[in-house]
Amino acid sequence: MSSSSPPLAGVPPRAVPAGPPGPTGKPAIKDNYLNADYGWKSWLFTVDHKRIAILYLLSVTFFFFVGGAFAVLMRLELATPEGDLVQAETYNKLFTMHGVMMVFFFLLPSVPAVLGNFLVPLMIGAKDLAFPRLNLLSWYIYTIGGLFSLFAVVSGGVDTGWTFYAPYSSTYSNTHVIATALGVFISGFSSILTGLNFLVTIHKMRAPGMTWFRLPLFIWAHYATSIIMLLGTPVIAITIVLLALERLFQIGFFDAKLGGDPVLFQHLFWFYSHPAVYIMILPAMGVISEIIAAFSKKRIFGYSFVAFSSLAIAILGFLVWGHHMFVSGQSVYAGLIFSFLSMVVAVPSAVKTFNWTATLFKGSIQLDTPMLYALGFLGLFTIGGLTGLYLATLAVDVHVHDTYFVVAHFHYVMVGGVVMAYLGGLHYWWPKMFGRMYPEFLARIAAVVVFVGFNLTFFPQFLVGYQGMPRRYHEYVEEFQVLNVLSSAGASILGLGYLLPMIYLTWSLYYGRKVGPNPWGAKGLEWEQAGSPPTTFNFERTPLVTEEAYAYPDARPQITARAGHGGRHE
Amino acid sequence: MSEHSGPLAHHFDDLEQQHEAAELGTWALLVTEVLFFGGLFAGYAVYRHQYPAAFARASDSLNVQMGGWNTAILLGSSVSMVLAVHAARLGKSRALGLWLLATIALGSAFLGVKYFEYEHKWHDHLIPGPNFQFQGVPGGHEQLFFGFYFAMTGMHAFHMLIGLGLLVWLSRRAFRGDFSAQHHPWIEMVGLYWHFVDLVWIFLFPLLYLIGRHA
Numbered sequence: 043m044s045s046s047s048p049p050l051a052g053v054p055p056r057a058v059p060a061g062p063p064g065p066t067g068k069p070a071i072k073d074n075y076l077n078a079d080y081g082w083k084s085w086l087f088t089v090d091h092k093r094i095a096i097l098y099l100l101s102v103t104f105f106f107f108v109g110g111a112f113a114v115l116m117r118l119e120l121a122t123p124e125g126d127l128v129q130a131e132t133y134n135k136l137f138t139m140h141g142v143m144m145v146f147f148f149l150l151p152s153v154p155a156v157l158g159n160f161l162v163p164l165m166i167g168a169k170d171l172a173f174p175r176l177n178l179l180s181w182y183i184y185t186i187g188g189l190f191s192l193f194a195v196v197s198g199g200v201d202t203g204w205t206f207y208a209p210y211s212s213t214y215s216n217t218h219v220i221a222t223a224l225g226v227f228i229s230g231f232s233s234i235l236t237g238l239n240f241l242v243t244i245h246k247m248r249a250p251g252m253t254w255f256r257l258p259l260f261i262w263a264h265y266a267t268s269i270i271m272l273l274g275t276p277v278i279a280i281t282i283v284l285l286a287l288e289r290l291f292q293i294g295f296f297d298a299k300l301g302g303d304p305v306l307f308q309h310l311f312w313f314y315s316h317p318a319v320y321i322m323i324l325p326a327m328g329v330i331s332e333i334i335a336a337f338s339k340k341r342i343f344g345y346s347f348v349a350f351s352s353l354a355i356a357i358l359g360f361l362v363w364g365h366h367m368f369v370s371g372q373s374v375y376a377g378l379i380f381s382f383l384s385m386v387v388a389v390p391s392a393v394k395t396f397n398w399t400a401t402l403f404k405g406s407i408q409l410d411t412p413m414l415y416a417l418g419f420l421g422l423f424t425i426g427g428l429t430g431l432y433l434a435t436l437a438v439d440v441h442v443h444d445t446y447f448v449v450a451h452f453h454y455v456m457v458g459g460v461v462m463a464y465l466g467g468l469h470y471w472w473p474k475m476f477g478r479m480y481p482e483f484l485a486r487i488a489a490v491v492v493f494v495g496f497n498l499t500f501f502p503q504f505l506v507g508y509q510g511m512p513r514r515y516h517e518y519v520e521e522f523q524v525l526n527v528l529s530s531a532g533a534s535i536l537g538l539g540y541l542l543p544m545i546y547l548t549w550s551l552y553y554g555r556k557v558g559p560n561p562w563g564a565k566g567l568e569w570e571q572a573g574s575p576p577t578t579f580n581f582e583r584t585p586l587v588t589e590e591a592y593a594y595p596d597a598r599p600q601i602t603a604r605a606g607h608g609g610r611h612e
Numbered sequence: 613m614s615e616h617s618g619p620l621a622h623h624f625d626d627l628e629q630q631h632e633a634a635e636l637g638t639w640a641l642l643v644t645e646v647l648f649f650g651g652l653f654a655g656y657a658v659y660r661h662q663y664p665a666a667f668a669r670a671s672d673s674l675n676v677q678m679g680g681w682n683t684a685i686l687l688g689s690s691v692s693m694v695l696a697v698h699a700a701r702l703g704k705s706r707a708l709g710l711w712l713l714a715t716i717a718l719g720s721a722f723l724g725v726k727y728f729e730y731e732h733k734w735h736d737h738l739i740p741g742p743n744f745q746f747q748g749v750p751g752g753h754e755q756l757f758f759g760f761y762f763a764m765t766g767m768h769a770f771h772m773l774i775g776l777g778l779l780v781w782l783s784r785r786a787f788r789g790d791f792s793a794q795h796h797p798w799i800e801m802v803g804l805y806w807h808f809v810d811l812v813w814i815f816l817f818p819l820l821y822l823i824g825r826h827a
């Protein structure tokens with residue numbers, strides 16, 4: 043397709059002011075957001091969405107390894123049937139803190155707060171998010187909330203499970219429930235503010251020509267995510283408030299002994315916490331759309347279906363929470379409806395998966411590291427999603443409820459899905475964020491190690507769960523040992539797979555090969571119109587968008603051929 | 613490219629875009645608030661349905677007069693807030709400041725009445741917890757009603773305190789002459805917020821004080 047007009051025209055550039063002279067007398071180089079300013083103050087008081095993304099990257103990584111440390115201890119304990127390494131009480135704290143740290147302080151903010159923060163303005167052609175100071179505030183709130191919960195761990199831990207089920211959490215547990223829950227409560231506001239910022243930014247800050255149906259699918263995914271953040275998070279906030287009131291003043295909101303109903307807690311909790319799964323997975327799906335398009339050099343098949351499926355997930359996701367409560371004593375009819383709706387909500391996810399697969403078909407596929415993660419995502423998310431259907435089936439759920447089958451299912455979605463996408467996205471946009479390439483060979487090895495380690499860790503858990511091993515116990519009967527040893531062995535491989543990127547990515551900050559603006563030859567404003575790393579205000583000129591997303595040259599070979607025959611020359 | 617020169621922030625193209633963003637952001641925040649209070653309303657509805665007699669008895673013991681006066685006071689504060697926003701649009705800084713002060717006065721009056729209501733409850737042992745007694749009887753599902761009563765009105769009062777803090781800040785800026793007819797950031801946003809908090813009370817009053825009364 044030869045066209046004389048460039049795909050992305052722009053308005054004339056504005057003069058870029060030269061920086062003040064550096065120590066050597068020459069003007070200091072201030073050509074990107076990283077070297078625009080120096081010193082810790084320039085980071086802690088920044089309002090630049092890209093720098094805030096880096097702040098999030100650091101904190102999210104920290105909480106990931108804290109949460110991971112608890113998992114290591116659990117898998118060590120479970121290597122033998124006897125409870126020999128830790129006692130039952132300690133084990134309860136381990137799985138609780140693992141869940142709290144991973145869900146609230148890693149999975150929820152990982153993709154949106156790191157990659158979303160960095161990329162939403164870049165992808166839509168804006169200078170920043172709509173409310174930059176609010177953005178910085180949300181990082182502080184998140185970090186304070188995280189440290190609050192971490193404080194609870196250091197000072198004795200909490201043993202309720204990440205679900206904080208009442209009345210155990212409100213009446214009986216003698217651990218730091220309030221401190222931990224308060225940390226979750228606080229960080230919830232960070233989630234709300236991030237969602238609000240994304241929503242307003244996507245509505246109001248798009249560059250000229252960037253219509254809704256030219257938006258990258260990453261943006262659609264974050265738009266849908268921000269809706270869930272805004273509608274779901276306040277409900278967990280009020281639930282935690284009620285829980286704290288019950289614990290502090292013995293008001294029987296949930297404790298049956300005081301006149302309340304524990305199932306109400308579960309309703310309120312899952313009204314948020316099921317949609318929260320989509321706060322985690324939707325942005326991850328956005329990453330996958332970007333990677334698959336870039337490494338197949340094709341437009342995403344059925345773009346509008348993928349876009350609308352994000353919105354469908356955001357809406358339907360609010361109607362299925364009862365599938366966590368099939369054995370809680372909720373009404374049978376409610377169970378039936380929740381079961382049915384849970385199957386319906388699988389449809390938009392399946393639509394995405396089929397469309398990604400169709401995109402791969404006849405694409406010119408490059409197996410660089412991000413693509414390896416994306417392909418890993420496709421496989422693991424499919425397994426995670428399909429086993430979700432088992433659990434949505436009332437009768438099967440009664441059998442496998444509270445077993446390792448459930449644990450394996452949500453780890454396939456959360457770790458096999460979200461973490462794979464997060465790592466893939468991190469590699470894909472790493473050269474954009476820091477202007478340097480990571481070591482490709484090592485990264486491919488790490489991606490394979492993660493994939494193998496992950497499956498070895500969690501696939502045995504499907505089997506052992508189906509055989510009836512319950513979750514949340516520190517000991518088990520001897521028949522389950524082989525599968526548990528496999529799982530623990532896998533976990534050590536997986537741990538290695540996570541440490542590797544941490545090491546070589548840090549290394550690449552100093553020694554990585556320098557790259558130009560678009561090392562992948564990818565489409566999108568962040569690659570075509572911004573430097574690597576971008577300047578503080580992202581673009582030298584406000585981009586003018588004249589084409590759809592993923593307009594790769596060979597996207598529509600037949601149409602081009604026909605246009606050629608018709609003698610259309612523009 | 614200086615960062616904060618004049619009313620237009622560096623990352624917006626024009627004031628209109630900036631204004632629209634602020635407005636949409638406020639509405640999004642209010643939607644969040646609806647869901648936040650929604651959790652409380654849902655819980656209240658469930659238990660009201662479960663224990664209708666106890667809830668009606670407990671509701672009967674609330675002071676409708678005080679609640680009624682407070683409703684009137686709060687509606688009055690919404691009127692003065694509307695007039696403040698109107699004055700801001702006309703660029704009348706002094707009138708804006710005075711209407712904001714009126715709103716602050718009415719909002720404080722509401723909280724004052726609320727304080728006396730709470731104090732009466734304290735005297736009557738109606739604070740949930742080990743010392744709770746309803747008409748001499750400890751415990752009972754009336755306690756649950758008062759749990760919700762304090763959680764809901766307390767949460768509402770907390771939102772009013774935030775609103776009052778914002779109003780104090782805005783009135784000082786108004787008298788300093790920070791606002792013009794073209795550009796008066798925060799005024800309309802805080803106005804929306806204030807009306808929302810008012811609206812929450814409009815739902816709380818009949819739910820807590822009026823429904824199922826047999827006086």
Ligand SMILES: [Cu+2]
Nearest residue numbers: 316363365366
């Ligand atoms: Cu769910």
